[in-house]
Amino acid sequence: DVKVTQSSRYLVKRTGEKVFLECVQDMDHENMFWYRQDPGLGLRLIYFSYDVKMKEKGDIPEGYSVSREKKERFSLILESASTNQTSMYLCASRPGGVETEAFFGQGTRLTVV
Amino acid sequence: GDSVTQMEGPVTLSEEAFLTINCTYTATGYPSLFWYVQYPGEGLQLLLKATKADDKGSNKGFEATYRKETTSFHLEKGSVQVSDSAVYFCARMDSSYKLIFGSGTRLLVRP
Numbered sequence A: 001d002v003k004v005t006q007s008s009r010y011l012v013k014r015t016g017e018k019v020f021l022e023c024v025q026d027m028d029h030e031n032m033f034w035y036r037q038d039p040g041l042g043l044r045l046i047y048f049s050y051d052v053k054m055k056e057k058g059d060i061p062e063g064y065s066v067s068r069e070k071k072e073r074f075s076l077i078l079e080s081a082s083t084n085q086t087s088m089y090l091c092a093s094r095p096g097g098v099e100t101e102a103f104f105g106q107g108t109r110l111t112v113v
Numbered sequence B: 001g002d003s004v005t006q007m008e009g010p011v012t013l014s015e016e017a018f019l020t021i022n023c024t025y026t027a028t029g030y031p032s033l034f035w036y037v038q039y040p041g042e043g044l045q046l047l048l049k050a051t052k053a054d055d056k057g058s059n060k061g062f063e064a065t066y067r068k069e070t071t072s073f074h075l076e077k078g079s080v081q082v083s084d085s086a087v088y089f090c091a092r093m094d095s096s097y098k099l100i101f102g103s104g105t106r107l108l109v110r111p
Helices: none
Strands: A004-006 A010-013 A019-025 A031-038 A042-049 A064-070 A073-078 A087-094 A108-112 B004-006 B011-014 B019-021 B023-025 B033-038 B044-050 B056-059 B062-065 B075-077 B086-093 B099-101 B105-110
Touching (some): A019 A031, A019 A108, A042 A064, A042 A073, B004 B086, B019 B105, B023 B033, B044 B062
Antiparallel strands (some): A004 A019, A064 A073, B004 B023, B019 B075, B033 B044, B033 B086, B044 B056, B056 B062, B062 B075
16 A cells, blocks of 8 residues: 655644654655645645656745655745645555546644734 | 545534535546545545446445546445445546645544
8 A cells, every 4th residue: 555654633833943754665766745724715726746856846945844854754944934834735646647646745734823 | 627526514414414525626638537545544445446438336335426428427336334434535547647636624423
């Protein structure tokens, strides 16, 4: 089974802190994604990566950055956390091809106080 | 741009009732279409998919048919169970091979 593992289920951070959310997949997928999920807004894409050291902005990249130094790991960084970044963060990976589905991690619920 | 629109919830049904959750998408070519389910406290799981027009995806009693004439991919189940209570997301692949999601529909099934 494909496994996508996010480093934390729950995080509480203070405003202004630098926050790292880690995601690891074990199926050698080329593509990895970070979404945030908010009630009534569905999933919104923050950043994605289609190869090591490659990254592309999604729909809501402001206030975030990412790092992909190894194929299996994709990190989301909140440079200076703010209360409006309190949300559920979901990591996903998928192989190449137009018909393949994405596999999701269990999510990290981040609260910024 | 590419988008997915699904019916707002919550949808509340009694056990064994028939379920339909509507989903429509913007048509740029013939994208692959997906339904994902999210149980409380968990990430998203693929429920079913269809990759070309007239395909029917099915899993766990759920079905959805890819209808290009109406650009729709409605989710159906003939008899829901309490364990089907979850949030359901419709999604399409865009031209850059990213998944575009609808806003989700919460389903609550009562015994």
